[in-house]
Amino acid sequence: MKKRYALTDLDCANCAAKMENAIKKIDGVKDATVSFMTQKMTIEADDARFDDIMREVVAVCKKVEPDCIIHL
Amino acid sequence: MHDLSRKQKQMLVRIFTAAALLLAVELLRSTGLLPAGGLTATLCYLVPYAVIGWDVLWRAVRNISHGQVFDENFLMALATVGAFGTAEYSEAVFVMLFYQVGEWFQDYAVGKSRRSIAALMDIRPDVANLERDGQVVEVDPEDVAVGDIIVVKPGERIPLDGQVVEGSAALDTAALTGESAPRDVAPGDTVISGCVDQTGLLRIKVTRPCSESTVSKILDLVENASEKKSSSEQFITKFARYYTPCVVIAAALLFAVPSLSLAVMDPLPAFLAGTSWSDWLHRALIFLVISCPCALVISVPLSFFGGIGGASKCGILVKGGNYLEALAHTETVVFDKTGTLTQGLFTVTSVEAQPPFSSQQVLSYAALAEHWSDHPISLSLKAACQTPLDTSLLTDVEEIAGHGVRAVIGGKEVCVGNRRLMERQHVDCPPCGHPGTLVHVSVEGRYAGYIVIADLPKPDARAAIADLKASGVARTVMLTGDSQDVAAAVAKELGLDDFHAQLLPADKVALTEKLLASTSPNGKLAFVGDGINDAPVLSRADIGIAMGAMGSDAAIEAADIVLMDDKPSKIATAMRISRKTLRIVHQNIWFALGVKGAVLLLGAFGIASMWAAVFADVGVAFLAILNASRCLRVKEFQA
Numbered sequence: 001m002k003k004r005y006a007l008t009d010l011d012c013a014n015c016a017a018k019m020e021n022a023i024k025k026i027d028g029v030k031d032a033t034v035s036f037m038t039q040k041m042t043i044e045a046d047d048a049r050f051d052d053i054m055r056e057v058v059a060v061c062k063k064v065e066p067d068c069i070i071h072l
Numbered sequence: 073m074h075d076l077s078r079k080q081k082q083m084l085v086r087i088f089t090a091a092a093l094l095l096a097v098e099l100l101r102s103t104g105l106l107p108a109g110g111l112t113a114t115l116c117y118l119v120p121y122a123v124i125g126w127d128v129l130w131r132a133v134r135n136i137s138h139g140q141v142f143d144e145n146f147l148m149a150l151a152t153v154g155a156f157g158t159a160e161y162s163e164a165v166f167v168m169l170f171y172q173v174g175e176w177f178q179d180y181a182v183g184k185s186r187r188s189i190a191a192l193m194d195i196r197p198d199v200a201n202l203e204r205d206g207q208v209v210e211v212d213p214e215d216v217a218v219g220d221i222i223v224v225k226p227g228e229r230i231p232l233d234g235q236v237v238e239g240s241a242a243l244d245t246a247a248l249t250g251e252s253a254p255r256d257v258a259p260g261d262t263v264i265s266g267c268v269d270q271t272g273l274l275r276i277k278v279t280r281p282c283s284e285s286t287v288s289k290i291l292d293l294v295e296n297a298s299e300k301k302s303s304s305e306q307f308i309t310k311f312a313r314y315y316t317p318c319v320v321i322a323a324a325l326l327f328a329v330p331s332l333s334l335a336v337m338d339p340l341p342a343f344l345a346g347t348s349w350s351d352w353l354h355r356a357l358i359f360l361v362i363s364c365p366c367a368l369v370i371s372v373p374l375s376f377f378g379g380i381g382g383a384s385k386c387g388i389l390v391k392g393g394n395y396l397e398a399l400a401h402t403e404t405v406v407f408d409k410t411g412t413l414t415q416g417l418f419t420v421t422s423v424e425a426q427p428p429f430s431s432q433q434v435l436s437y438a439a440l441a442e443h444w445s446d447h448p449i450s451l452s453l454k455a456a457c458q459t460p461l462d463t464s465l466l467t468d469v470e471e472i473a474g475h476g477v478r479a480v481i482g483g484k485e486v487c488v489g490n491r492r493l494m495e496r497q498h499v500d501c502p503p504c505g506h507p508g509t510l511v512h513v514s515v516e517g518r519y520a521g522y523i524v525i526a527d528l529p530k531p532d533a534r535a536a537i538a539d540l541k542a543s544g545v546a547r548t549v550m551l552t553g554d555s556q557d558v559a560a561a562v563a564k565e566l567g568l569d570d571f572h573a574q575l576l577p578a579d580k581v582a583l584t585e586k587l588l589a590s591t592s593p594n595g596k597l598a599f600v601g602d603g604i605n606d607a608p609v610l611s612r613a614d615i616g617i618a619m620g621a622m623g624s625d626a627a628i629e630a631a632d633i634v635l636m637d638d639k640p641s642k643i644a645t646a647m648r649i650s651r652k653t654l655r656i657v658h659q660n661i662w663f664a665l666g667v668k669g670a671v672l673l674l675g676a677f678g679i680a681s682m683w684a685a686v687f688a689d690v691g692v693a694f695l696a697i698l699n700a701s702r703c704l705r706v707k708e709f710q711a
Contacts, residue, residue: 017369037189042296
């Protein structure tokens with residue numbers, strides 16, 4: 001399943017790259033992109049565990065860039 | 073300044089307050105009211121430092137607790153706290169102040185380019201005027217079903233794809249095609265979402281739901297474009313991952329090695345003579361300030377995003393940074409003929425009559441005989457014959473498959489068709505060397521003449537090929553299923569290097585593969601087709617370009633680059649945008665690396681100050697962003 005989320009207060013491009021790397025390392029995530037330009041995050045992950053994975057994604061993002069809010 | 077965000081305004085206030093406080097402290101010190109050193113001085117400098125840098129320090133601490141070392145905040149905090157430690161008070165505050173000013177400008181510039189890109193994509197209206205039970209209500213376009221009737225008033229944007237039921241208007245399609253000439257529509261015509269109705273009231277029957285409308289597809293495509301990264305972007309991401317740790321380690325070594333040497337070595341080596349450990353600490357701090365790769369990490373994706381945005385302004389949709397990059401290295405361009413280089417419409421180009429018949433007579437006989445046929449050739453005959461036809465004269469029409477038509481017109485037997493038909497009717501048909509499709513006409517068994525019908529090249533095709541050659545394309549090839557004669561004539565007229573005729577779709581793939589094999593390792597092959605039956609070739613080529621995509625889903629799916637209008641000249645435009653984008657990306661990479669490298673080197677020898685370091689960090693990032701925002705400007709490419 002592939003889903004896209006809007007982000008607010010994603011302030012630095014380097015953080016976007018770091019978030020992207022961290023999300024890709026989560027188990028079950030097939031692909032992820034965090035676009036600084038469009039302030040959007042696209043996540044492709046296992047259908048069955050999608051909600052669990054998203055919780056992990058939020059946690060990981062909080063670690064990298066605490067100011068950034070993901071609109072689920 | 074009214075377009076500043078709340079955060080930006082707050083920051084601006086902090087910057088000015090800190091600057092004023094710092095100035096006051098500096099004045100007090102220069103007048104001697106404040107001692108140059110000691111606790112009082114430190115405390116006085118700490119006030120502006122706290123005003124300007126508290127958030128940096130806070131984020132540094134917070135991020136370390138999250139396991140994020142080596143981030144920008146931590147490095148700036150370390151560098152400025154270190155400067156305080158070595159009693160460089162004013163420098164510490166100044167560096168933090170300039171860092172924040174630089175960040176502010178960066179944020180502003182990025183926000184501005186992002187907004188102008190967003191404005192480009194603001195082509196989807198938020199409301200649709202839906203007709204329901206005889207009344208017009210405003211609804212979300214998402215809620216409109218296929219078959220519903222919507223009303224579009226002059227000045228409004230069409231929210232959904234559909235067919236005009238009532239009314240006529242001139243449509244501005246500039247947002248979709250980059251074309252400034254308006255398009256006229258009347259009942260029965262299909263209209264696509266995103267166009268602006270300029271003149272009249274239209275009632276439109278919706279043919280596609282919102283999620284599948286042209287405008288949604290375009291937006292999706294452009295937004296997803298940032299997912300396909302170019303090799304420059306991949307390089308920068310990789311580079312950024314190693315750059316910061318490397319510089320930080322270098323900074324640590326730059327401090328540790330000389331300091332230890334100072335402590336243990338007795339006859340000091342030449343480069344250490346006259347230095348103290350605090351000098352080396354200062355130099356190491358300079359390294360830390362430069363260790364963020366922000367200039368590159370922001371400006372490179374911004375350039376590609378701008379380039380893609382700018383291209384879409386010209387009616388060229390690029391599906392990813394990688395394709396925009398590949399386009400700059402196009403070496404071979406392979407064209408499909410019909411519908412790509414030619415109009416895909418048959419037109420009568422000349423009429424040769426055999427006396428005593430006049431060309432007007434030949435044409436009207438032919439048009440009349442073909443009157444009931446919908447074949448493209450018949451349509452072209454009817455279009456060419458301007459005099460009104462008296463269809464009551466037409467009797468006994470007989471279609472002879474693969475040959476033509478035999479009809480009785482005003483009591484005379486008229487045959488209209490190919491050479492085989494003439495032979496079948498035993499009409500003596502003189503040879504002629506015209507390429508193209510010929511329609512022979514005989515009246516009462518007597519040869520009357522022939523009509524030449526051709527698929528004319530698009531008006532800009534010849535210029536498009538010349539333009540491609542001028543921009544460095546080495547080879548232009550045409551592939552077509554048409555006959556050898558026709559292909560040769562078109563290739564010659566347009567100035568193509570090579571052509572292959574009488575091809576089946578499978579042959580096109582095989583030939584494209586052969587051409588791919590013969591392009592140089594860095595050269596790319598682009599295939600340009602109308603996207604209807606070229607899908608296999610489009611996906612096989614390095615860059616698949618589909619044209620005339622207004623409303624054609626197949627083209628948008630299969631191609632890497634989509635030209636929204638039918639003009640082959642847009643390929644050269646796309647190449648120019650691509651080259652400009654790459655040029656800006658390379659400028660930024662070399663500029664940023666060059667300045668950073670130079671300041672690192674000077675810093676190691678104690679020549680560069682922390683000022684230079686701050687410039688190499690935020691100053692370079694700001695300039696690189698400004699340069700990157702040039703990618704969006706495409707006025708020079710628009711017709």
